[in-house]
Amino acid sequence: xxxxxxxxxxxxxxxxxxxxxxxxxxxxxxxxxxxxxxxxxxxxxxxxxxxxxxxxxxxxxxxxxxxxxxxxxxxxxxxxxxxxxxxxxxxxxxxxxxxxxxxxxxxxxxxxxxxxxxxxxxxxxxxxxxxxxxxxxxxxxxxxxxxxxxxxxxxxxxxxxxxxxxxxxxxxxxxxxxxxxxxxxxxxxxxxxxxxxxxxxxxxxxxxxxxxxxxxxxxxxxxxxxxxxxxxxxxxxxxxxxxxxxxxxxxxxxxxxxxxxxxxxxxxxxxxxxxxxxxxxxxxxxxxxxxxxxxxxxxxxxxxxxxxxxxxxxxxxxxxxxxxxxx
Amino acid sequence: xxxxxxxxxxxxxxxxxxxxxxxxxxxxxxxxxxxxxxxxxxxxxxxxxxxxxxxxxxxxxxxxxxxxxxxxxxxxxxxxxxxxxxxxxxxxxxxxxxxxxxxxxxxxxxxxxxxxxxxxxxxxxxxxxxxxxxxxxxxxxxxxxxxxxxxxxxxxxxxxxxxxxxxxxxxxxxxxxxxxxxxxxxxxxxxxxxxxxxxxxxxxxxxxxxxxxxxxxxxxxxxxxxxxxxxxxxxxxxxxxxxxxxxxxxxxxxxxxxxxxxxxxxxxxxxxxxxxxxxxxxxxxxxxxxxxxxxxxxxxxxxxxxxxxxxxxxxxxxxxxxxxxxxxxxxxxxxxxxxxxxxxxxxxxxxxxxxxx
Numbered sequence: 001x002x003x004x005x006x007x008x009x010x011x012x013x014x015x016x017x018x019x020x021x022x023x024x025x026x027x028x029x030x031x032x033x034x035x036x037x038x039x040x041x042x043x044x045x046x047x048x049x050x051x052x053x054x055x056x057x058x059x060x061x062x063x064x065x066x067x068x069x070x071x072x073x074x075x076x077x078x079x080x081x082x083x084x085x086x087x088x089x090x091x092x093x094x095x096x097x098x099x100x101x102x103x104x105x106x107x108x109x110x111x112x113x114x115x116x117x118x119x120x121x122x123x124x125x126x127x128x129x130x131x132x133x134x135x136x137x138x139x140x141x142x143x144x145x146x147x148x149x150x151x152x153x154x155x156x157x158x159x160x161x162x163x164x165x166x167x168x169x170x171x172x173x174x175x176x177x178x179x180x181x182x183x184x185x186x187x188x189x190x191x192x193x194x195x196x197x198x199x200x201x202x203x204x205x206x207x208x209x210x211x212x213x214x215x216x217x218x219x220x221x222x223x224x225x226x227x228x229x230x231x232x233x234x235x236x237x238x239x240x241x242x243x244x245x246x247x248x249x250x251x252x253x254x255x256x257x258x259x260x261x262x263x264x265x266x267x268x269x270x271x272x273x274x275x276x277x278x279x280x281x282x283x284x285x286x287x288x289x290x291x292x293x294x295x296x297x298x299x300x301x302x303x304x305x306x307x308x309x310x311x312x313x314x315x316x317x318x319x320x321x322x323x324x325x326x327x
Numbered sequence: 328x329x330x331x332x333x334x335x336x337x338x339x340x341x342x343x344x345x346x347x348x349x350x351x352x353x354x355x356x357x358x359x360x361x362x363x364x365x366x367x368x369x370x371x372x373x374x375x376x377x378x379x380x381x382x383x384x385x386x387x388x389x390x391x392x393x394x395x396x397x398x399x400x401x402x403x404x405x406x407x408x409x410x411x412x413x414x415x416x417x418x419x420x421x422x423x424x425x426x427x428x429x430x431x432x433x434x435x436x437x438x439x440x441x442x443x444x445x446x447x448x449x450x451x452x453x454x455x456x457x458x459x460x461x462x463x464x465x466x467x468x469x470x471x472x473x474x475x476x477x478x479x480x481x482x483x484x485x486x487x488x489x490x491x492x493x494x495x496x497x498x499x500x501x502x503x504x505x506x507x508x509x510x511x512x513x514x515x516x517x518x519x520x521x522x523x524x525x526x527x528x529x530x531x532x533x534x535x536x537x538x539x540x541x542x543x544x545x546x547x548x549x550x551x552x553x554x555x556x557x558x559x560x561x562x563x564x565x566x567x568x569x570x571x572x573x574x575x576x577x578x579x580x581x582x583x584x585x586x587x588x589x590x591x592x593x594x595x596x597x598x599x600x601x602x603x604x605x606x607x608x609x610x611x612x613x614x615x616x617x618x619x620x621x622x623x624x625x626x627x628x629x630x631x632x633x634x635x636x637x638x639x640x641x642x643x644x645x646x647x648x649x650x651x652x653x654x655x656x657x658x659x660x661x662x663x664x665x666x667x668x669x670x671x672x673x674x675x676x677x678x679x680x681x682x683x684x
Contacts, residue, residue, distance in 0.1 A: 025482065051482055057512070062471055062505035069475020072460060073409065074483055077475075089501075096465045097472070105453050105461035106444030107667040141668045165670040 001186045007177040009151035009184055010040050010116075013158045014078065016188075018048050021076060024162060027054040028063055028080030028116075037082055038118060038177055064090040064115060068098050068167075071113045078162055084119035084171060085131045098167040099142030114161045118174040120212055120262060122311050125174075127299030132263035137169050138240045138272070144168040144193055145239040149214035151182040153237055156191030164193060173212040180215065196243035198250065202232035205321050206250040208273055209260040210236040213312060217260055220317035229325045239269055247273065248281050255286035256327065258320045262312055265293035287327035292320040346627035350565055357629050360397050360560060361620055362638055367393040367418035368617055369646045370430050371591075374449070377650070378595045383434045386595040387450035392522050393418040394616020395555075395585035396492070398563030399520055402571045403490060409476045411460040411469035411491040414450035415522065419492060424457035427649035437656035445659040467493055467500035470519060474506040477515035477574075488574040490567075492520040495584075496527020498541050507580065511548040514579035518570045521582065522557065524589035529602040542584040550580050557587030558616040561623075588614040 004012070018024045026041055026048075032055035035042030045053040056063050060081055067077035081087045087094075098111045121130035138145045146161055146168055148154040154172070161168035199214065200221045209217040214235040221231040232250050236243065251257045257277055259270035274289040292312055294300075300310045347357050371390050378386045389396065396418035400410065405424055412419050417430055429441050433452060436445035442452045442461065453461030460472050473491035480487035497503070498521050510517040521541045525532050538544070545552025551573070555566040563585055570581035588611045592599040599608070624630040630638075 023483075057505070057508055059505035059509065061502055062474075062509050065468060065471025065502060065506065066475035066478055066509060069411075069460075069472035069477075069489070070479040070482075071475070072472060073476040073479035073485075073487070073489075075479045092465055093468060093471065093502075096463055097468050100463065101461060102667050102669065104443055104447050104451070104463065105455070106440075106442075106446060107670075108441075108443075108453060108455040109461055110670055144669075 001184055003181045004151045004184045005178050006151050006154055006172070006180045007038060007040055009154040010158060010172060011042060013155045014041060015044060015047065017078075017159065017162045018044065018052065023074060024076045024078060025052045025054065025070065026078050026080070027056050027067065029056055029058055029082045031055060031080050036080060038174060040116070040172075040177075041080065060086055060090040061093050064093040065097065067113045067115075068093060068101070068111050071111045072109055076112050076162060078114045078116060081115060081117040083129050084117040084133045085128045087117055087133055091136070094137065094143070094167070094169070095140050099140045102166065103142055110165050111167045112165050114158070114164075114168045114170055116170045116172065118177070119171045120173040120175055121300040121307065122175045122212070124302065124304065124307065125300065126302035130300035132261070132294075134169075134171055134239055135263055135267065135269045138269055142166070143240060145171070146193060146237070147171045147173075147211040147239055148237060149173075149176070149211055149235055150180065151184050153191050153197075155184050156189050157193065157237065159188075159190045160193050163190070168193070171211065175212055176215070191237070194238045194241040194243055196234050196236045196238070196246040198232060198246065199235045200231065200233035202230040202254065204230045204254055204256065205325050206232050206234060206247070206254045206257045207260060207317065207321060208234045208236060208247060208257060208270070210239060211262070213260045213262055213317075216312065216314045216317055219314035220321055223314060223318040224321045224325070227322060229321060231321050242273070242276070244276055244280070248277065251277050251281045252284040255284055256324050257285075257289045258317070258324050259289065259291045260312060260317055260320075261291070261293050263294055264296050265291055266296055268293055287324055290320060290324055292317050346623070346629060347561060350561060350568065352561070352564070354629055356401075357624060358634065358638070360401055361624055361630065362642065363397045363418060363422050364393045364560065364617055364620055365638065366427065366642050366645065367396070367421050369642050370421075370427050370649070371417055373431070373646050373650055374434055375591070375595070377434065382654070383449065385449055386434070387414045388591040388594070389415040389417040391524060391588040391590035391611070391615060392557070394560040394620055395520075395522055395557035395563045395587050397422050398560040399490070399492075399567040399583065399585070401564050402567035403488060406458065408487050409458045409460065409473065409489040411473040411476070411489070412452060412462055413466070413469065413493045413497070414462055414464075415494070416452065416462070416492060420452045420454070420457075420459055423459055425452065425454055425459065427645050428652050429454070431649045431653035432656055435653045435656065436658070437653060438659040439656055466497035467502045469493070470506045471502050474510045474515060474517055477510065477517040478513065480516055481513070486575060488516045488518065488571050490518040490520060492522055494527060495521055495523040495525075495532050495541050496530070496535050498544075499535060507545075507548045507550070507582070510580045511550050514577060516574035516577075517580040518567070518574060519580065519582045520567075521584045522587050523584055524587045526589055526593070526603075528593045528597065529599075540584055542582055545582040550582060552582045552584065554584050554586065557585035558614050558619050560616055560620045590615060
């Protein structure tokens with residue numbers, strides 16, 4: 001199979017899963033004839049028809065709430081929130097309902113549902129088409145949160161998410177849809193939820209990242225290699241459940257950890273990673289656990305100069321690695 | 328099974344069976360419906376006694392709603408159709424297969440409470456065995472679950488109907504609009520029942536709903552909106568039966584508004600005399616389905632002194648036994664409190680990733 005773009009991997013996996021399992025349905029805004037605003041569902045409507053590929057009204061709470069009910073009655077819905085920025089009308093359904101259904105019914109009911117949402121900045125999307133929303137959901141027991149960074153992982157993780165018995169939020173960085181390519185085996189492989197990957201082995205500084213930042217972390221690792229710094233990059237791939245062992249093993253080896261995320265820093269997902277390292281690997285640390293993250297403004301501003309100012313990039317990460325390495 | 332029970336079995340000239348005959352209800356059906364209304368009331372009254380006696384910490388009640396709940400749920404097929412109930416749905420749950428034990432173990436939050444294993448507040452009933460979706464506390468969220476169940480029924484061609492119920496206060500939530508719109512677009516086999524008891528905790532319906540009847544809103548979705556007297560059990564059954572027939576025929580959803588009354592405070596933590604007058608509370612007693620249905624059945628000769636005496640004794644026995652049973656059940660063990668956040672990897676749900684490490 002020739003190299004696939006990130007969005008190819010998403011689209012082909014959705015089609016494969018719908019062929020494999022007649023209970024898989026897709027619903028969301030513009031997912032039908034148009035194939036989604038990013039074309040992630042392109043071709044599904046033509047192949048599977050309007051009964052399994054449903055163009056919904058602009059009602060995000062309904063998209064998720066209805067998917068919960070459909071999951072309770074024997075389907076495996078994969079719903080799309082057009083932009084992660086618009087997921088908040090569905091917050092109550094995700095957090096109060098989907099996440100709690102199994103626990104509150106003492107295992108009477110589960111919700112096998114996948115919620116896909118494009119997230120992230122760097123695409124001139126401004127405040128409401130750029131957000132990273134993962135921290136709101138990683139906080140919640142009962143949810144699983146997945147952020148793949150490569151076509152290979154997107155395919156393997158989406159398969160696992162759709163087949164999982166519990167609700168999964170599957171966040172896709174929209175800047176990667178067509179800019180990231182990679183080899184994808186033509187097999188029915190899965191990538192298990194909750195397993196991180198070391199994508200660049202190193203010895204002096206651990207860099208923990210996910211999504212687009214996992215790519216930028218690799219670029220940064222190459223840059224600091226020129227300065228003689230050996231950085232190890234851990235691509236988390238799944239944020240909940242977190243693969244704490246892979247993170248801790250790396251930090252115990254390097255003694256230093258930089259956590260990278262695109263969301264604003266305060267209370268972001270990286271704060272939890274930092275806390276776990278502080279609790280579990282304190283004796284191994286040779287420097288503070290540090291973060292490179294977005295600034296404390298409530299969204300990515302539109303103007304390209306302002307957007308560049310906001311975005312974490314490889315050079316900012318490289319600077320963070322150099323500072324930590326010198327500690 | 329309600330469907331099979333509906334067949335008329337009366338002999339010609341049998342006045343007892345004449346009541347309900349046009350609805351296809353047999354004498355046995357009518358007696359069972361009455362038993363469910365009376366059982367729900369007896370269970371509910373027991374809950375308040377246990378609360379006031381300090382045995383259980385909280386009660387949320389369905390008194391005043393029972394007639395509508397039994398009449399409507401009777402039209403659905405047990406074991407096939409689905410209900411997403413709300414916190415006043417005791418009679419609904421009993422009609423759909425839950426037992427007095429099931430309701431009372433929920434009050435005590437015992438380990439074997441089938442609704443939640445003691446995890447949820449009383450009133451948050453649910454049973455996978457009986458197609459009753461687990462209740463949560465945010466109101467009206469369950470409407471979307473019922474719509475999704477109806478969507479799955481349509482896609483899977485199961486012939487199932489999904490019903491949800493809520494109060495008129497809850498009907499103001501955005502999920503109601505979103506769900507009715509979607510259900511109407513796709514003509515889903517879905518029924519929304521609004522049990523309008525006139526109050527959202529303390530706020531009267533006139534301050535909650537801009538029109539006299541919630542059912543008027545149905546026209547905005549192009550679906551029928553039906554107002555029915557919630558104290559008239561058979562009228563409620565008729566409305567629900569028609570809605571079920573519409574749903575099964577593929578003609579789409581129906582909104583049924585049952586005008587009921589709330590005979591108790593909102594909950595055991597509420598004092599309704601602060602916002603309702605003594606006169607109002609007294610007159611609301613006249614809108615109670617239990618005595619009205621009883622009179623109706625007695626006049627028709629369905630309920631005789633003997634039948635009623637037997638029913639009353641059986642209900643008292645059932646409630647006493649269920650109370651004793653629930654009182655004796657153990658609390659949940661905290662060692663199990665982390666289970667079922669996710670599907671257990673070893674459990675029947677298959678390869679879950681287990682809980683966060």
